[in-house]
Amino acid sequence: MQGVGFRPFVSRLAKEHGITGWTANTPAGVIIEAEGEPEKLERFSADLKTRRPPQSRIDSITMSPLPAAGDAVFEIRQSRSGQAGAAIIPADLAVCPACARDIAEPDNRRFNYPFANCTDCGPRFTIVKSLPYDRANTTMSEFEMCADCAREFGDPDNRRFHAQPNCCPVCGPHITLECGARTFSGETALPEAARLILSGAIAAVKSLGGFQLACDAANAAALDRLRKAKNRPAKPFALMAACAAAAKKFCEMSAEEEALFNSPAAPAVMLRKKENAPAVSPGLATAAVMAAYTPLHRLLFAELAKRGFDGPLVMTSANLRDEPICISKEQVLQRLPGLAGAVLDHNRGIHNRCDDSVAFVQDGQPRIIRRARGYTPQSVRLGRGGGCALGAGGQMKGAFCLARGAEAFLSQHIGEMDEPGCESFYLETLEKMQALLGVKAETAAHDLHPDYAATRIAKSLGVKTVAVQHHYAHIASVMAEHDINGPVIGLAFDGTGLGPDGSIWGGEILVCEGAKWERRGALKAVRLPGGDVAAVEIWRMALSWIMSVYGNNWRDKAGRVFGGLDGVDTAARMIESGFNSPYTTSMGRLFDAMSFLCGGPAKAGYEAQAAMEFESLCRGGADDGWNFDIYKENGLWVMDPSPLIRAALENPLPRAAAARRFHGALCAAAAAAVQKISPESGTKKIALSGGVFQNRLLLGLCTGRLARAGYEVYCNRQVPANDGGLALGQVYAARSTLGA
Numbered sequence: 001m002q003g004v005g006f007r008p009f010v011s012r013l014a015k016e017h018g019i020t021g022w023t024a025n026t027p028a029g030v031i032i033e034a035e036g037e038p039e040k041l042e043r044f045s046a047d048l049k050t051r052r053p054p055q056s057r058i059d060s061i062t063m064s065p066l067p068a069a070g071d072a073v074f075e076i077r078q079s080r081s082g083q084a085g086a087a088i089i090p091a092d093l094a095v096c097p098a099c100a101r102d103i104a105e106p107d108n109r110r111f112n113y114p115f116a117n118c119t120d121c122g123p124r125f126t127i128v129k130s131l132p133y134d135r136a137n138t139t140m141s142e143f144e145m146c147a148d149c150a151r152e153f154g155d156p157d158n159r160r161f162h163a164q165p166n167c168c169p170v171c172g173p174h175i176t177l178e179c180g181a182r183t184f185s186g187e188t189a190l191p192e193a194a195r196l197i198l199s200g201a202i203a204a205v206k207s208l209g210g211f212q213l214a215c216d217a218a219n220a221a222a223l224d225r226l227r228k229a230k231n232r233p234a235k236p237f238a239l240m241a242a243c244a245a246a247a248k249k250f251c252e253m254s255a256e257e258e259a260l261f262n263s264p265a266a267p268a269v270m271l272r273k274k275e276n277a278p279a280v281s282p283g284l285a286t287a288a289v290m291a292a293y294t295p296l297h298r299l300l301f302a303e304l305a306k307r308g309f310d311g312p313l314v315m316t317s318a319n320l321r322d323e324p325i326c327i328s329k330e331q332v333l334q335r336l337p338g339l340a341g342a343v344l345d346h347n348r349g350i351h352n353r354c355d356d357s358v359a360f361v362q363d364g365q366p367r368i369i370r371r372a373r374g375y376t377p378q379s380v381r382l383g384r385g386g387g388c389a390l391g392a393g394g395q396m397k398g399a400f401c402l403a404r405g406a407e408a409f410l411s412q413h414i415g416e417m418d419e420p421g422c423e424s425f426y427l428e429t430l431e432k433m434q435a436l437l438g439v440k441a442e443t444a445a446h447d448l449h450p451d452y453a454a455t456r457i458a459k460s461l462g463v464k465t466v467a468v469q470h471h472y473a474h475i476a477s478v479m480a481e482h483d484i485n486g487p488v489i490g491l492a493f494d495g496t497g498l499g500p501d502g503s504i505w506g507g508e509i510l511v512c513e514g515a516k517w518e519r520r521g522a523l524k525a526v527r528l529p530g531g532d533v534a535a536v537e538i539w540r541m542a543l544s545w546i547m548s549v550y551g552n553n554w555r556d557k558a559g560r561v562f563g564g565l566d567g568v569d570t571a572a573r574m575i576e577s578g579f580n581s582p583y584t585t586s587m588g589r590l591f592d593a594m595s596f597l598c599g600g601p602a603k604a605g606y607e608a609q610a611a612m613e614f615e616s617l618c619r620g621g622a623d624d625g626w627n628f629d630i631y632k633e634n635g636l637w638v639m640d641p642s643p644l645i646r647a648a649l650e651n652p653l654p655r656a657a658a659a660r661r662f663h664g665a666l667c668a669a670a671a672a673a674v675q676k677i678s679p680e681s682g683t684k685k686i687a688l689s690g691g692v693f694q695n696r697l698l699l700g701l702c703t704g705r706l707a708r709a710g711y712e713v714y715c716n717r718q719v720p721a722n723d724g725g726l727a728l729g730q731v732y733a734a735r736s737t738l739g740a
């Protein structure tokens with residue numbers, strides 16, 4: 001791993017043990033030539049493993065004897081470029097405590113300097129153009145270190161020894177603040193930015209991997225303008241808090257959540273809101289909150305604090321809907337005209353665009369929802385090596401995965417692939433990642449869906465390809481993470497994915513073994529009237545379920561539910577005739593239907609809104625009382641929620657009580673189906689994946705219940721359970737089926 005202070009550590013260790021020789025970065029990894037007494041060499045190599053820097057990772061050490069060179073000292077040599085190898089660059093790291101102190105001390109030469117960094121922190125992936133990770137190969141190459149910085153860089157006892165982006169106010173990048181025709185620079189930029197934010201302005205802030213839009217989270221007018229401009233009437237915005245203590249004022253935070261919040265990756269962490277939390281996630285029990293993870297953010301909060309402000313800022317990606325985030329001032333002004341009253345810019349280039357990551361803690365373990373800054377390009381270790389396979393990913397939450405040897409590198413979150421700009425960002429990122437890793441895809445796996453942009457891209461590469469069913473890919477992503485070959489019973493619950501029968505799957509129980517899989521259970525199939533539009537007009541799925549339960553009598557029993565809605569008769573005819581209404585087993589759409597039937601809104605303002613709000617209603621956990629029918633039909637175990645539909649209509653409960661019963665019933669149905677399938681398939685291993693398992697209540701219920709029943713339960717940890725993790729499963733499939 002490069003850029004984590006490993007060579008300085010080697011140098012210090014060599015001096016401590018009286019070893020001479022040298023060390024250097026190569027694309028193949030770190031090379032050390034060490035000369036000394038045998039017992040000293042032994043202690044030296046043992047310490048390499050046990051005392052390594054916290055951000056480093058040693059995958060393997062290969063040693064071979066050499067004739068003594070007679071070196072008098074130990075030195076760090078210039079990096080060598082050359083053929084591709086195993087070295088990888090680290091992810092960007094949040095500001096470390098020592099650098100945070102430097103910028104806060106008036107006597108320090110980096111006082112108030114927004115670009116302080118060291119071997120423990122700072123930009124990495126976002127500034128790297130090529131390997132090896134040296135300043136000349138980063139966007140810092142245009143800044144020449146001053147004498148003071150050069151001295152730190154060359155001093156093995158300094159924590160900035162070989163810190164590639166090392167800089168200071170004399171020699172490094174600088175910020176400017178632009179608002180309208182006025183420009184502020186130097187000491188005046190941050191105070192003015194703080195003043196504008198407190199007066200209700202939205203500021204665009206250049207962060208590590210792109211611009212963010214910041215405003216006072218308590219300012220309703222600013223929030224409203226942001227929602228209108230981004231065309232996001234209800235979708236949650238992420239928050240940034242000065243520190244964990246500041247976040248705890250409006251959110252609950254466990255010790256594990258605090259550790260994740262303060263981790264070098266510094267993702268936005270999903271936290272349970274307190275009553276006084278800002279209104280950034282209406283209808284939800286949680287808010288996504290991240291730490292002030294760069295010196296620039298820290299200094300902005302310090303300026304706000306001077307003016308008596310101690311609340312959180314909205315800190316959302318500067319983009320329209322789910323397009324790629326802006327990485328230049330020009331893009332901000334062009335894509336979001338008139339929105340940002342101020343643009344806090346700087347002149348350190350962003351080479352690799354990288355959005356903020358989102359994660360949550362479940363059972364004491366971090367789980368990733370959006371994998372980008374702080375995680376990319378960390379690899380997932382695979383069970384075995386092989387050629388370079390590409391997993392192309394899905395249509396929503398696009399991301400690809402490249403396997404090199406026994407490592408799988410997931411790209412940063414790209415965005416929704418049908419948004420403008422996402423396809424070109426995807427192609428650009430694919431090219432950059434292949435260059436950085438020194439590989440070229442030899443095989444490619446893509447989704448079964450022929451119209452996905454990623455499917456088209458994979459097929460255009462001119463390499464051997466394989467189509468991988470969506471829900472198998474979800475389960476395979478878990479198998480890849482945990483090095484399971486199978487057999488395993490996979491519960492893949494999500495919104496949509498094409499089945500081999502042409503219907504829309506999403507509530508699947510698959511038995512998987514390596515590249516082989518078989519569908520053994522599913523949610524009962526009903527019509528999806530109007531296709532994708534049913535995910536927005538969620539009353540349509542309620543209608544579909546009601547017609548499936550009550551048949552021709554549905555109007556007598558449930559007609560009132562649809563009073564005042566347009567298009568009900570048309571949708572009913574579509575369900576009857578099947579016109580533009582494929583069958584679906586989507587679990588996401590069942591959440592939609594139940595949420596509406598239990599008194600929720602008829603339309604979703606953003607993806608999975610109904611399901612997220614339904615989960616948020618379950619403050620007291622889940623309840624028993626409702627039960628799915630479980631039966632075998634045509635060899636398939638069917639989870640049939642008809643009794644729930646009837647109960648919700650005929651014995652309506654308060655919305656929260658209904659939500660608790662629904663979660664309890666779904667968990668019980670999944671467990672009951674597993675109990676039937678396990679003896680048939682001879683395995684007690686269970687894998688849970690798919691976007692529905694971002695529902696923390698359901699995930700907790702299912703893992704707990706299955707574990708208590710004696711099953712081994714596996715979930716996604718390093719990659720998202722949603723479609724952002726599909727590509728890893730596709731790589732697993734490519735390796736297994738194409739022998740790549």
Ligand SMILES: [Zn+2]
Binds near residue numbers: 096097098100120121
């Ligand atoms: Zn630092």
Ligand SMILES: [Zn+2]
Binds near residue numbers: 146168169171172
């Ligand atoms: Zn300097």
